[in-house]
Amino acid sequence: MRIVHVIRSLNPGHGGPPAVAIRLAAAQAALGHHVSIVSSSDVPRDTITRAAAGVPGLDRLSLILTQGTAGPFDRLLHAGFRSALARALPGASFTHLHGVWDRELIIAADESRSARVPYALTPHGMLDPWSLWGQSRLKALKKSLALRLIFRPMLRRAAFLHALNADEARLMQPLRLGPPVEIIPNGVFREEVDSPPHTPEFAASRPEIGPDGYVLFLSRLHFKKGLDLLVEAFSRIAPARPGISLVIAGPEDGAGRSARDIADRLGLSGRVVFTGPLYGRDKLAALAGAACFCLPSRQEGFSVAIIEAMACRTPVLISDQCHFPEAKDAGAGLIVPCDAEVVASGLEKLLAMPDDQRRAMGERGRDLVLASYVWDRVAERMTRAYELALRPKPEPDRAE
Template sequence: MHIVSYGGEDIRKKAFQAARVVPHLEDITWHLLADPNVKESIFCLQGRKTLHAVLTGASFVHIHGVWEPLLRKAASIARGKQIPYCVQPHGMLDVWSLKQKAFKKRLALRFGYRKMLSKAKFILALNTDEARLLEPLNLASPHLIIPNGVFLEEFERLPASGFFKERLPYIGDKRIILFLSRLHTKKGLDILAKAYAYIASSYPDVDLVVAGPDGGARDGFVDAIAQLDLNDRVHLVGALYGEDKLRALVDATCFCLPSRQEGFSVAILEALACGLPVVISDACHFPEVRVARAGAVVSLVPEDVASGLSAILDDTTMASAMGENGRRLIREQYTWPQIASSTIKGYTGILSTPMPVTSQRVSAHGKL
């Protein structure tokens, strides 16, 4: 399998870290192009050259994302070479996402991206909500619903606790609410700040740790925490990858992600696989958490998020049961071998000519 994507030195470092803990990553040929300048962003000169070379002899192209010229070019080259392809939008076509820079996206759909989507053999949605939210676009392509997953091998031997004592020694034995994701507006950091403010005084033994790279919302979150007088209770630790990420998940008391929009969060899956009870928003489109009793699915109202957190913090027996339920949910439904099998069945089931499992596939990605 080949992957084509842009990414600078930072992405190379992350890939090196991931290779040490993510199984089978060494079996992938990754064509990692330098971060694009303005000319490359518009014309995809380097991307086009690489795609033409990689797609020679390919039998299927799996496009991840929507709004990047590299992806539109991958679809165009695939059509020219008569190679079938699918598009996996990762939530980029739902109502909330389409409202962001709405005029630019309407123009983009008119001038090339609708064709990219409608000419796909299928659109791969991550959940039933995402599939439903595609309907207003009236795309010609059918859709499949296949979620994200995890490798169980990553979670068989979890690291020992003690990460936060090591990283934040001044917090002592406090319990931790962990947010682990990009610091972006859609992740609901402002909601989380207000929710934690509601409960902070009731739980002096519980601090909030926010982990993740800045996606534009860090400064606003820091300001909000200062205004709420919670600077000594909220800790930003930056991005965590590989072993550090697992250590943080193991060390936390619960995981919270009050997103305004998600395709299908791998961070939630990883938290569940580590046995963490989770508090997530209904906009995460993961109702199975509630059905499996692995956590709380709440509205985007800070009081509701606070209530979900309080319930877990108040009842350690229930929290432990939620953690076990989450582990079971992941084992039974959300492992990459299961997801891969479903995806291959999608390739072969929708295509008019069955494609052997051993044939070459190419994955084109937007920004990682």
């Protein structure tokens, strides 16, 4: 099968969607499919490939990147992007769009239809109520108008919409978009987590981390990730645990300065460690060495960082808005509402556990991930969804 993935940007600083698009495409390529990714990338190719270093199957992918050497008129018309699609779409079996609010996706949908190539679309959580309406009134109005006037036709013409979990599928239902919804999760590569770094490695490289270890936040530094809630929660447990640090790892996306200000105001500046983004072995070392992983998000589609932490045998504390009840069901972590006081109680509960109890939680989490959330199986399920969408639809019965 020839598969073309389309995403506006593969900038690793944009968080989950670029990482997921590359990993899904690489997993499909590893299964023997011919897979391309078309992106109007806003970062150099080396930045993308360094962040994805070690991803199995990456060398089998065709990365078609259009980067800004054209003039403003050509950029307005997306001439380079259209040219890239013209190279990728002939002979394609299926197109897979990632995201919602990008002009490039409308172009890719239109070009796919012109080439008689069906397409699927993964919103990556962008169509749930918090993403649509849960921010400022102005943003909610803009998205409401954009959905109604510009993006709804693209969504309605998809062969199917791809939800990352049952909650996302349920939360999209009131939009009445029309296409069927396939529920397929994200994953990890077994090869990346089979031999995670030795657990003290990360802390040993960061002398500012306290002697009793650290709580790890690893995600974009964005308001929706609940970083402000986590810093406030940490301030509630910090006095009784002077040897514990809070490590905040991830690219800046608008909330980093605020988190630093909160830490300073609460007298935590020496206890909160900002590392910037971590990739590859550095990321796995941070995950494997943490006392626990915490993500108190206000909204998530499907956080790969959660299952990466679990695959590294690290207990997790996540919000109910992460839509991953499987962590609690497996006995691999705790799920709490988006409330600083409750997050603090959850942190204290995990940190107070005996080491053998936390290790057992970590083992249960790893078992769950390797049984249900690995990329080769995800890629197989997605490819079967493409094949099902390609089957001729039965003709409706007609009255004699």
